[in-house]
Amino acid sequence: MPGVTNGWSADEALEVLYVAHWRRLVRLAVMLLHDQGAAEEVVQDSFVAMHSKWGRLHDPDKALAYLRQSVVNRSRSHLRHLAVVRRHAEREGAPPDEAGADHTTYDVERRGTVLDALRGLPRRQREVLALRYYLDLSEAEIADVLGISRGAVKSHASRGAAALRAVLGPMLEETR
Amino acid sequence: MTDDDQLRRLLSDAVSDIEPQDRIAEIRASVHPDPQVVPMARPRPWLYALGGAVASAAVIGVIAYATDALSGTDDHASDLGAGQGPGPRSSAPVATATATDSEATPSSPSTSSAPVTTGAQAFAVYYVGADAAGKPVLYREFHRGPRLQTADPGGNGNDVLTEAVHDALATSPLDPDYRTPWADLATLDHASYTTTGGGHTLQIALRNTGIAQRPTSMTAAEARAAVQQLVYTAQAAIGKREPVVFTVGRRAHGPTTLLGVDITQPLSNGPVMRTLSLVNISSPNEGDTVSGPLTVTGVNNSFEGNSVIYLQRHGKRYLVTPATGGQGGNKLYPWTVTLDTSGVAPGEYTLVAENDDASGQGHPDSDTRTIEVR
Numbered sequence: 001m002p003g004v005t006n007g008w009s010a011d012e013a014l015e016v017l018y019v020a021h022w023r024r025l026v027r028l029a030v031m032l033l034h035d036q037g038a039a040e041e042v043v044q045d046s047f048v049a050m051h052s053k054w055g056r057l058h059d060p061d062k063a064l065a066y067l068r069q070s071v072v073n074r075s076r077s078h079l080r081h082l083a084v085v086r087r088h089a090e091r092e093g094a095p096p097d098e099a100g101a102d103h104t105t106y107d108v109e110r111r112g113t114v115l116d117a118l119r120g121l122p123r124r125q126r127e128v129l130a131l132r133y134y135l136d137l138s139e140a141e142i143a144d145v146l147g148i149s150r151g152a153v154k155s156h157a158s159r160g161a162a163a164l165r166a167v168l169g170p171m172l173e174e175t176r
Numbered sequence: 177m178t179d180d181d182q183l184r185r186l187l188s189d190a191v192s193d194i195e196p197q198d199r200i201a202e203i204r205a206s207v208h209p210d211p212q213v214v215p216m217a218r219p220r221p222w223l224y225a226l227g228g229a230v231a232s233a234a235v236i237g238v239i240a241y242a243t244d245a246l247s248g249t250d251d252h253a254s255d256l257g258a259g260q261g262p263g264p265r266s267s268a269p270v271a272t273a274t275a276t277d278s279e280a281t282p283s284s285p286s287t288s289s290a291p292v293t294t295g296a297q298a299f300a301v302y303y304v305g306a307d308a309a310g311k312p313v314l315y316r317e318f319h320r321g322p323r324l325q326t327a328d329p330g331g332n333g334n335d336v337l338t339e340a341v342h343d344a345l346a347t348s349p350l351d352p353d354y355r356t357p358w359a360d361l362a363t364l365d366h367a368s369y370t371t372t373g374g375g376h377t378l379q380i381a382l383r384n385t386g387i388a389q390r391p392t393s394m395t396a397a398e399a400r401a402a403v404q405q406l407v408y409t410a411q412a413a414i415g416k417r418e419p420v421v422f423t424v425g426r427r428a429h430g431p432t433t434l435l436g437v438d439i440t441q442p443l444s445n446g447p448v449m450r451t452l453s454l455v456n457i458s459s460p461n462e463g464d465t466v467s468g469p470l471t472v473t474g475v476n477n478s479f480e481g482n483s484v485i486y487l488q489r490h491g492k493r494y495l496v497t498p499a500t501g502g503q504g505g506n507k508l509y510p511w512t513v514t515l516d517t518s519g520v521a522p523g524e525y526t527l528v529a530e531n532d533d534a535s536g537q538g539h540p541d542s543d544t545r546t547i548e549v550r
Contacts, residue, residue, distance in 0.1 A: 010524060014207065018200050026196035031187070036194060044199045048206040049352045052463065055524030055546045058490055080393040081360050084386055107193075114190035133180070133187045161183060172182050 010054035017063055018047060024135070025071050031130040032075040034119050042078060046070035068135070069145045072127055079123070110171060117167040124148075125160030132157055299336045300412040301343045302405045303354035304398070305453060308539040312401040313453045314408055315354050315543060318461060319343050337413040341367040341380055344409040350462040353544060357394065357402040362387045362424075369414045378418040378442075380406055388424060388431030399435035404446045411445055419444045448477070448506045454541045455483055455531045456508070467550040470515045474529050474543070475508035476501035482532035485513050487525040487549075494520050499529070517549045524548050 008016065022043065029039035046067050050057070057063045118126050127146060131137045139157075143150045165172060298318045305315045319340070345358040365381040390399040407420045419442035424430045432440050445451070455476040460466060476483045481503045486496040495515040502509025526544050533540040 010207075014203065015200075018203065022198075022200075023194075023196055027191035027194050030191050030194050036196065039194075040196050040199060043196075044203055044206075047203045051203075051207040052352050052546055055489065055548075056526045056544075058524075076393075080391055083393065084361060084391045111190045111193065114186050118187075118190075129183070130187070133184045134191070136184070161179070164183065165179065168186065171186060172179070 007058065008054075008060075010051050013054050013057075013060065013063055014047060014051045017050070017060065017067065021064060021067065022047075025067060028068075028130055028134055029071050029075050031115065031118055031134060032072065032126060033078060034115055038078055039075075042074040043067075043071055045074055065141075065144065068131070068137075072131075072145055076123065076127075113171070114168065117164055120167065121160055121163055124152075124156045125163065128153055128156040129160045129164065299340045300409065301340050301347075301349070302408040302412070303344070303349040303351075304357055304401045304405055305354045305543075307453055308541045312395075312398050314401060314405055314451055315351070315453045315456050316408075316412070316458070317350055317354070318458065319347070319350070337369055337410060338364070338367045340409050340413040341406060344405055345382075351545065352462075356405070357398060358405075365423075367410060369418070376416075376418055377421055378410055378414060378416075379421045379423065380410060381423045382434070383425070387435055388433050390436035394435065396436065399437060400446070401451070402435055403437045403443065404451050407443055407445050408451070417445060448508060452508065453543060454478060454508070455529050455543050457527065457529050457543045457545055460527070460545060460547055462545050463547070464545070465548045465550055466517055468516070468518050470517050470547075471512060472499075472515060472527065472529070473510065473512045474499070474501075475510050476529070476531060477505075477508050478503060478531035478541075480532065481509060481511075483511060483529050484532070485515065485527070485529050487515065487517075487520060488528050489523065489525045493528075494525070520549055522549050 025043045025046070026036070026039050029042045030036055033039050033042070049070055050063055050067050053066060054063065057066055118129065121129070124146070128142055131142045131145060132139075137145070139150045139153045142153045142157075146153070148156075298320045300316050301319050302314045302316050304312050307313045342364045344356060345362060345364055346356070348359070349355065362382045362384040365383045367380045369376065369378050371377075390396065394402075403422075406422075410420055411417055421442045422434050422439040424434055424439070432438065437443070455474065455478060457472065457474040459473045460470065472485055474483075474485075476499070478501060481500045483499045483501060484496060485499050487494040495517070497513045497515055499511040499513045501511040525547055527547050528542055528544050530542040531540045
């Protein structure tokens with residue numbers, strides 16, 4: 001493929017951004033989805049979409065912003081789809097998923113508790129917290145990713161953090 | 177340690193044992209698929225060899241076919257298929273000479289009545305995108321087929337119909353700005369256009385029964401757009417504004433709604449002005465490689481018929497060219513312009529078609545394609 005005359009080609013951008021951000025973005029998607037397989041799918045699709053958009057992005061920072069946004073949006077779509085599947089399964093009388101029985105070690109338990117607590121939050125709060133505390137994005141960056149105002153980011157963040165602290169209280173004490 | 181630091185640490189720790197599988201190989205395969213395996217996902221090899229004028233000619237040829245098939249139907253029909261008039265409207269002698277020459281072949285009656293023999297027929301598929309105000313509207317792009325190799329004894333275009341509706345439901349759009357809200361929600365049982373007694377029946381049968389109600393996360397407008405996506409795609413495939421009979425599930429008395437939309441009666445296409453994007457590029461396709469004079473075709477309904485077509489890269493606009501379609505009425509009007517891409521540096525560009533911003537609000541409707549200029 002003939003390269004762009006200035007900077008990376010789409011293929012080069014894909015390779016570089018994959019190496020730098022694949023793992024972190026999958027982990028972000030795991031926070032949003034609580035399902036590693038689905039998280040990998042979502043991030044994979046986001047990289048493919050970023051590649052096709054490179055002509056317009058043409059800048060690694062913009063591409064990373066696009067990837068984040070794409071991961072959040074696709075995770076959201078996936079959850080919607082799951083909700084539909086679940087309602088359908090309930091109507092058909094399918095048994096609910098069994099809770100995992102392999103949570104044996106303390107570390108695994110703690111991690112599961114944190115992810116469960118995140119999952120229990122309203123969608124926006126979960127997204128804001130993951131972007132703020134895991135990706136360390138600023139309020140302005142989060143507002144861009146989610147397409148909401150900075151004021152809304154602030155209020156979702158404070159409500160989400162309060163709810164998380166209420167659920168994870170004992171753990172927060174331990175880490176002091 | 178502040179509370180924020182604690183949350184930061186807990187969240188990072190929560191996913192610290194997640195080690196994703198390496199998927200770079202799959203991603204590479206998706207962005208450069210083997211054209212033999214996935215014929216519609218990316219530009220065809222012969223496009224690389226022959227360049228943009230030929231690509232446009234192929235699409236225009238099919239458009240002419242679609243428009244032919246519609247003659248004699250109601251006055252909404254000119255936006256069906258594509259509503260292109262490639263020949264006389266053009267002000268682009270070089271590229272359209274090619275387009276006009278080759279249009280005769282696919283639009284001839286013998287070809288249009290025997291779609292399976294051509295091996296590479298293009299057809300219109302509608303997808304959901306957003307207009308300038310963020311409302312869900314339908315955009316059309318052209319796919320090529322058939323992948324389904326069955327003959328169509330009735331000569332009613334059922335192969336194309338099945339393929340087009342299947343794509344609308346389950347195939348990702350070529351243009352990443354569009355989407356199908358149906359992905360994973362429902363699969364196609366069958367689509368058919370049959371003559372029964374004195375009338376015709378255009379039917380779409382869907383398999384999943386979990387789609388009677390609209391998911392709470394989907395707005396009513398999105399649900400309507402999703403259903404209209406199938407109506408417009410099916411009508412374009414048969415070249416007629418036939419109302420669509422929807423059935424859901426296999427049982428004789430299935431649900432009476434589809435995503436909450438009443439399907440007890442056949443569904444007609446929604447009003448063009450409220451259902452479709454008011455500007456839509458027909459050719460080139462997303463990802464096409466072009467060179468020299470590039471014929472850009474599309475449809476619009478815009479203030480005084482005006483759109484502006486240009487290439488964009490690094491925030492700069494190149495080859496800004498006005499296009500004239502039409503205004504008013506419940507339809508879209510074809511436009512054609514030629515951009516001489518030999519005047520810009522090779523590389524990837526965004527091709528933009530933007531309606532005249534009569535309101536001055538700075539948010540005109542637009543459609544884009546990512547293309548590569550050689």
